[in-house]
Amino acid sequence: MSTDFQQAREALGVRLRELRLTAPGGRLTGPQLARRLAWPHSKIYKLENGRQTATSQDLRAWADAVDQPAAFDELEGRLKGFESHIRSWRRQLAAGHRPVQDSWNLEVSRTRIIRAWEEAVVPGMLQTADYARAIFLRYADLHRSARDTDEAVRSRMQRQGWLYETGRRFHALVWEAALHALVCSPPVLAAQLDRLAGTIGMDTVELGIVPLGASLKIPAANAFWIMDDRLVITEDWHAELWLDDADTVASYARVWHTLQESAVYGVDAQKVIHRARQALNMR
Structure with missing residues (x-):
């Protein structure tokens, strides 16, 4: 996997973590967000640490779950930016x-x-x-x-x-x-x-x-x-x-x-x- 791709994936993970910690209703822990999404906690960990590539559906669900749906366009833009290189x-x-x-x-x-x-x-x-x-x-x-x-x-x-x-x-x-x-x-x-x-x-x-x-x-x-x-x-x-x-x-x-x-x-x-x-x- 290219260094540029991995760096972009990690940067996206950092942004996802920021959204979780700044949820309007109060910061969410990883397990709390996982329960909202009905995901295993390990998926939260992997996405935030750049160890798994999110799908567009993952990003929309994340934005909705942290009560920040307007962030989806930004997240999807980041994803498309590095997916255009790694197909x-x-x-x-x-x-x-x-x-x-x-x-x-x-x-x-x-x-x-x-x-x-x-x-x-x-x-x-x-x-x-x-x-x-x-x-x-x-x-x-x-x-x-x-x-x-x-x-x-x-x-x-x-x-x-x-x-x-x-x-x-x-x-x-x-x-x-x-x-x-x-x-x-x-x-x-x-x-x-x-x-x-x-x-x-x-x-x-x-x-x-x-x-x-x-x-x-x-x-x-x-x-x-x-x-x-x-x-x-x-x-x-x-x-x-x-x-x-x-x-x-x-x-x-x-x-x-x-x-x-x-x-x-x-x-x-x-x-x-x-x-x-x-x-x-x-x-």
């Missing part, structure tokens, strides 16, 4: 994967230059429909989310139209491990590798492959995407992070350029993909 998968996927893909489509449409690093899968902008379908199904199982797989795939494929627009540039770095990962069936992966090889030479795509045997200046970790040096999108198992402060974006840019030093391009990248394709045929 939990539980909430994002409540209606399935399609809404998440639509949000990505909107952000990509605003972007001229994208730099991406993927260490485990082929970048979504370069995926085949069958490969994307396999990925969505894996994550739907993991997060126990709605299965709107076909709609999500169509949305992701629609985004790839960006690659054929004048003035766009997609600079992708992929670790060779992603070319071998059987997150789909072997035939689907074979078709995906063929598709990936076919993108080399496109005037809007610069594909770099970091070979498994390459010397690395930093570990090959967390995938991330940089949009026009104004926004970084990365993810963890619990959430997707949208980070837009200048220092953070600059830090990710340094990571990307450092990883790029280990990448191969053009014919050499084709050879790495071909090697993965041959290894797949031998399985």
Whole structure:
């Protein structure tokens, strides 16, 4: 969890405590407020100490319970401020994967230059429909989310139209491990590798492959995407992070350029993909 996010959550907790202690009818203890809300006392403690993220419903109930309903707008504003950066998968996927893909489509449409690093899968902008379908199904199982797989795939494929627009540039770095990962069936992966090889030479795509045997200046970790040096999108198992402060974006840019030093391009990248394709045929 990011430091900025945790600090914002703790600040919200401090404000909740202030409202409890300044209730118009007299200060409330934690147990008293818990009884009013029919919550376990531990929830009061966790929210006030920044150990749990409140929902909008939690904040409205809190404001009403401390007889300060007008404070709800302020509390919700604080919540939206840091939730815009930390987007939990539980909430994002409540209606399935399609809404998440639509949000990505909107952000990509605003972007001229994208730099991406993927260490485990082929970048979504370069995926085949069958490969994307396999990925969505894996994550739907993991997060126990709605299965709107076909709609999500169509949305992701629609985004790839960006690659054929004048003035766009997609600079992708992929670790060779992603070319071998059987997150789909072997035939689907074979078709995906063929598709990936076919993108080399496109005037809007610069594909770099970091070979498994390459010397690395930093570990090959967390995938991330940089949009026009104004926004970084990365993810963890619990959430997707949208980070837009200048220092953070600059830090990710340094990571990307450092990883790029280990990448191969053009014919050499084709050879790495071909090697993965041959290894797949031998399985």
